Amino acid sequence: RYFLVGSNPAETKYRVLKIDRTEPKDLVVIDDKHVYTQQEVRELLGRLDLGNRTKIGQKGSSGLSRAVSAFGVVGFVRFLEGYYIVLITKRRKMADIGGHAIYKIEDTNMIYIPNDSVRVTHPDEARYLRIFQNVDLSSNFYFSYSYDLSHSLQYNLTVLRMPLETLKTETTQTRQESFDIFEDEGLSTQGGSGVFGICSKPYEKYVWNGKLLEAVKNTVHRDWLLYIIHGFCGQSKLLIYGRPIYVTLIARRSSKFAGTRFLKRGADCEGDVANEVETEQILYDASVMSFSVGSYSSYVQVRGSVPLYWSQDISTMMPKPPITLDQGDPFAHVAALHFDQMLQRFGSPIIILNLVKEREKRKHERILSEELVAAVTYLNQFLPPEHAIIYIPWDMAKYTKSKLCNVLDRLNVIAESVVKKTGFFVNRPDSYCSILRPDEKWNELGGYVVSTGRLQTGVLRTNCVDCLDRTNTAQFMVGKCALAYQLYSLGLIDKPNLQFDTDAVRLFEELYEDHGDTLSLQYGGSQLVHRVKTYRKIAPWTQHSKDIMQTLSRYYSNAFSDADRQDSINLFLGVFKPTEGKPHLWELPTDFYLHHKNTLSLSQTKRSYTYWWTTGVLKHLPLPFDEVACPENRRKLTVKKFHKYDEEIDIHNEFFRPYELSSFDETFCLAMTNSTRDFMPKNVGIDPSPFTVRKPDETGKSVLENKSNREETVLQRKTAASAPPPPSEEAVSSSSEDDSGTDKEDEGAVSQRSTPVKVTDAGDNTKITETVVQSTKDVYGVNLSDVPSEEDLTIYTRFVQLGQSQHKQDKSSQQLCSKHHLDRVINLVPISAFSQDNIYEVQPPRADRKSIEIFHAHIQAGRGDMQPLGKDDFLMYREYIRNRYL
Numbered sequence: 001r002y003f004l005v006g007s008n009p010a011e012t013k014y015r016v017l018k019i020d021r022t023e024p025k026d027l028v029v030i031d032d033k034h035v036y037t038q039q040e041v042r043e044l045l046g047r048l049d050l051g052n053r054t055k056i057g058q059k060g061s062s063g064l065s066r067a068v069s070a071f072g073v074v075g076f077v078r079f080l081e082g083y084y085i086v087l088i089t090k091r092r093k094m095a096d097i098g099g100h101a102i103y104k105i106e107d108t109n110m111i112y113i114p115n116d117s118v119r120v121t122h123p124d125e126a127r128y129l130r131i132f133q134n135v136d137l138s139s140n141f142y143f144s145y146s147y148d149l150s151h152s153l154q155y156n157l158t159v160l161r162m163p164l165e166t167l168k169t170e171t172t173q174t175r176q177e178s179f180d181i182f183e184d185e186g187l188s189t190q191g192g193s194g195v196f197g198i199c200s201k202p203y204e205k206y207v208w209n210g211k212l213l214e215a216v217k218n219t220v221h222r223d224w225l226l227y228i229i230h231g232f233c234g235q236s237k238l239l240i241y242g243r244p245i246y247v248t249l250i251a252r253r254s255s256k257f258a259g260t261r262f263l264k265r266g267a268d269c270e271g272d273v274a275n276e277v278e279t280e281q282i283l284y285d286a287s288v289m290s291f292s293v294g295s296y297s298s299y300v301q302v303r304g305s306v307p308l309y310w311s312q313d314i315s316t317m318m319p320k321p322p323i324t325l326d327q328g329d330p331f332a333h334v335a336a337l338h339f340d341q342m343l344q345r346f347g348s349p350i351i352i353l354n355l356v357k358e359r360e361k362r363k364h365e366r367i368l369s370e371e372l373v374a375a376v377t378y379l380n381q382f383l384p385p386e387h388a389i390i391y392i393p394w395d396m397a398k399y400t401k402s403k404l405c406n407v408l409d410r411l412n413v414i415a416e417s418v419v420k421k422t423g424f425f426v427n428r429p430d431s432y433c434s435i436l437r438p439d440e441k442w443n444e445l446g447g448y449v450v451s452t453g454r455l456q457t458g459v460l461r462t463n464c465v466d467c468l469d470r471t472n473t474a475q476f477m478v479g480k481c482a483l484a485y486q487l488y489s490l491g492l493i494d495k496p497n498l499q500f501d502t503d504a505v506r507l508f509e510e511l512y513e514d515h516g517d518t519l520s521l522q523y524g525g526s527q528l529v530h531r532v533k534t535y536r537k538i539a540p541w542t543q544h545s546k547d548i549m550q551t552l553s554r555y556y557s558n559a560f561s562d563a564d565r566q567d568s569i570n571l572f573l574g575v576f577k578p579t580e581g582k583p584h585l586w587e588l589p590t591d592f593y594l595h596h597k598n599t600l601s602l603s604q605t606k607r608s609y610t611y612w613w614t615t616g617v618l619k620h621l622p623l624p625f626d627e628v629a630c631p632e633n634r635r636k637l638t639v640k641k642f643h644k645y646d647e648e649i650d651i652h653n654e655f656f657r658p659y660e661l662s663s664f665d666e667t668f669c670l671a672m673t674n675s676t677r678d679f680m681p682k683n684v685g686i687d688p689s690p691f692t693v694r695k696p697d698e699t700g701k702s703v704l705e706n707k708s709n710r711e712e713t714v715l716q717r718k719t720a721a722s723a724p725p726p727p728s729e730e731a732v733s734s735s736s737e738d739d740s741g742t743d744k745e746d747e748g749a750v751s752q753r754s755t756p757v758k759v760t761d762a763g764d765n766t767k768i769t770e771t772v773v774q775s776t777k778d779v780y781g782v783n784l785s786d787v788p789s790e791e792d793l794t795i796y797t798r799f800v801q802l803g804q805s806q807h808k809q810d811k812s813s814q815q816l817c818s819k820h821h822l823d824r825v826i827n828l829v830p831i832s833a834f835s836q837d838n839i840y841e842v843q844p845p846r847a848d849r850k851s852i853e854i855f856h857a858h859i860q861a862g863r864g865d866m867q868p869l870g871k872d873d874f875l876m877y878r879e880y881i882r883n884r885y886l
Helices: 038-051 125-132 153-158 163-169 171-176 333-346 366-380 396-401 407-422 432-436 469-489 503-524 532-536 542-572 651-656 703-707 710-722 744-753 762-772 776-780 790-808 811-816 818-825 849-863 871-885
Strands: 002-007 014-019 029-036 072-078 083-097 100-112 141-143 194-200 229-240 243-253 277-285 296-303 310-312 323-325 350-354 390-393 448-450 453-455 459-463 637-643 731-733 758-760
Touching: 002 038, 014 038, 029 038, 083 229, 083 243, 100 651, 125 542, 153 296, 229 503, 243 503, 277 469, 296 333, 296 469, 310 366, 323 366, 333 350, 333 366, 333 459, 350 366, 350 407, 366 390, 396 407, 396 469, 407 459, 407 469, 459 469, 469 503, 503 532
Parallel strands: 296 459, 350 390, 350 459
Antiparallel strands: 002 014, 014 029, 072 083, 083 100, 100 141, 141 229, 194 637, 229 243, 243 277, 277 296, 310 323, 448 453, 731 758
């Protein structure tokens, strides 16, 4: 047997899973329902160890050996032989939301469960194992023990609170209806000491290990179930005059119809589209972590392929294969299913920003636009006008080529109108400052206003053909506009407007570039080709060569490695299940039938062509159906009761971990990207606000320097270092040497700010010295006076004389005439008489003789007068030398 012992972070509560290893093909997992203490679990493991030894009383061979230490169970998987267990063996903290840590999987381990004695080997097992492991779990898979990553912050902070009042009143009714949502686990109610917590089912679309946990989901306690998401997670700290504001970006990639660029296009028969990613930006004041009293805000937007039946044939080996519509869909059946999902999750209005080309010599991308317009027009006939789908077509490529138009200005206008329609989520009422200084833009803001704050209703859905480069820039501009409103709602800026070239926008741009690069690698096989700087037309000329390399990399990946990656994703997500006697995964000519279930069996229920939405969705609009307190949603919730002193709900212990030895160097909140340290200019004399527009030469670090020019800087350094010296004497100057006084603390990030090495002649030495030495006004922000005042000099002279006269006295004279000496040097005369038991008169503490001797020995050692070693010291030193070197 395998025994899986799991604990809470404080290691005060333990659970045990027993996994049977005698079954060759079945999975037998027994969950011990008991919650153990640390002492109890040690005794249990001790008894197991003793009972499994070969001979009674034998101490040499252990009966119980540790196989692996892990941070969580990804799931169980079986191919053609027995089951494997997938464990997380290494993790890295990536973000923190209200004290809840979000981790990235760094390494995993697959362990074969059945014993070798019962193993039935199969020749194709190793090949399936290799295909499964092609899905690199250490690249962009994330999990959290206490925060539901599959849902948005708005869902987690509203739905998981709303039912508490209704559930408390309906407790007796629900129990009578045999619908028991309470799980007390033996906790007794001790006069109000119980605390209720609500746990929701994860949103299956964004969970990537749902199929792997299916075998044990109904047999083990839910604390064992760790749901992982795939996509991106990044967090940076925006310091506003020392006030920490955390900006978090979470991207959830859909596990439905998932795959690579040319192999997964359009939508499947259930309305799930390819490359569907939900991006959420979360902003909160980190000085108050608690969800109940802290200030939290979020904004969600979506990207995804055009929801039609379409594809591209890559067998032609063309950079842009022709787009073909695979099936006619006159009643927009697939688009209806897709937008029905969005209405349930986000509410209305749904805004489509279509960035594909409108004017082309040869009809290519325009095919998709025409079909999408027809589908949206058909579906809008049956929706109420106030909840209609809003369609915004904009040919971004055409505007980019035009010299007269500014792409980002036009995108900014679109972003403003979108954010005004959807609103955003914030968990606190409007600040009083918005009443004192009303803003026109703020008063026009949409969304849904409640007593506790604002809710986002509706969502922006952005798409181009690939949903990579153009989409990421458009999403950045909408996110930047929403960020301004979020900062304004938290009372951090006076107007909901953010300018380019400020520290805040540069930090946000870097987050979005990382986000875009990661999603582009997952779907397209290369990083972004066109970035925000490309569309701003301020990218350096070296960026063009990099764009060409990324295009070639993307083409190579699409042509040669995408098919293998698609097979791995199909196997990992359980789309294909290996079965004895049926064709293997690599023998299938296409995976079309795996993803389109209606090709294998006809569905019994037929959806209406006119009432294309789910029953009940329309009644609650503009609010999303998933967030409404109704019986269907209540069934997804589980209410658990805790003791109010339970470690599981103690956010202080969860975040600060006082039971662990922690180092400041490894603390996540100090190591994360920081606007002051990484983006603000180093001369502090200027305005330190992150909302001040900087000149290009003032910036502490630009996004392009950090990402693109890092290799160039290293190459230039190497070239300059290896170049032959000039005839005259050479002087080497670099930012890491010039700014040694200011850059000591940032040596780790020296490549972010350093300039190429300059090799200059001796005649230029004076110039270099002049530029290096900065005035006190530039460094400290104030001018120091040249000569101290006469009064200050007198005080300082008296202080020096006092120190010198103290050191001149020897020990004996100091003990004899200390009182007379002190009276002569500092004769303190009280201006009022107080008794000895008050706060104005204190008797100095007396040092014992041994302490005084130690202090004098320390002073003598500082002067260089060492005392002779005593006998004990000499013996100790000789013992140390013998043990160390002999």
